[in-house]
Amino acid sequence: MLPNPSGARLTSVLSARRSHAAFHTSASRRAAGDRMTGTLPSYGPVGVARALDASSATGTNPTLFAKEFSLADRVALVSGGNRGIGLEMALALVEAGTRIVYCLDLPEKPGDEFTKVREYASHLKGTGGEARLEYVSADVTNQNAMWKIGKTIGDREGRMDVCVAAAGILRGDTPCLTYPAKQFEEVIAVNVNGVLYTAQAAGQQMDRFGNGGSIIMIASISGHGANQGHPWVSYNTSKSAVLQMARSMACELGPKRIRVNTISPGYINTSMTGQFLAKRPELVEVWSSHNPLGRIGRPDELRGIVAWLASDSSSFCTGSDILVSGGHHAW
């Protein structure tokens, strides 16, 4: 029998339709799968899914700390990294494996504390004597300069994964009804604009390299409620703005797998609170009485939360605020 050209055409049309349908089915299955699981990390499924995945060659090594919390090979930018909470977080990121943490702060040269911590970080087991903290003199209120710093880091490292916007200022007690415009603007410039420019500097690079990323902004309990007994209208306003900035950016950047969250510490023992305690030592009792744990916090008590937010272990967390306040908010 001679081949029927029109029949042949029909067969090829039908098979094309079938493969088209098959393509659509597998594509929509894949899309549905992605919606169920997100993008799995390179080390595959974890937890119960890993335990049940008999076909995988995943082995039986625990993954929680070795993989999910690990920041191995990640690159980070931390503002306010010369001291206090920023420096504490930078070191925590190094300990979690970060390849390098760029610490941005105002002074031209880093302080003694930073230099000692950098030295310590370079001798941590597994770091091979390499400096994993790098200091960059920068003013977070300068948008152009911040973008350039971000780009330079991106060009040099070929990636950007973590951003901690910790630079912030708190000006002395000033009554709200006569609060001077200049001082108000100064606080907003660092605590709001500066946080945005820092997030932009890192976020643009996260977007450029397409690996997603984690932006962590340091807000405060002062963004949730006014600090009893302190006329801090500019600071309180700025920290509320940071909470909303993070939610807003999280919504825009979710499709790029760039997560944006805030940490709201309570009273923490740093230079910022120290300037008040130096003048009014009785405040330590007052502040301690404002939370159920009955004390103020240490900067190192924020290490775990920053490591968690920076890492894959918080991969479904964005647009959230984590309060670390000794329970200040619970009363």
Ligand SMILES: NC(=O)c1ccc[n+]([C@@H]2O[C@H](COP(=O)([O-])OP(=O)(O)OC[C@H]3O[C@@H](n4cnc5c(N)ncnc54)[C@H](O)[C@@H]3O)[C@@H](O)[C@H]2O)c1
């Ligand atoms: N200490 C607390 O009790 C507490 C509580 C809640 C939130 N926070 C927030 O934590 C963050 C860190 O505060 P800290 O307690 O470590 O205070 P800190 O004063 O020790 O550190 C702040 C750092 O930001 C830097 N900085 C200020 N202006 C800058 C600018 N324009 N450009 C670059 N860097 C600049 C400072 O030089 C300093 O190193 C701040 O955002 C602060 O508002 C602190």
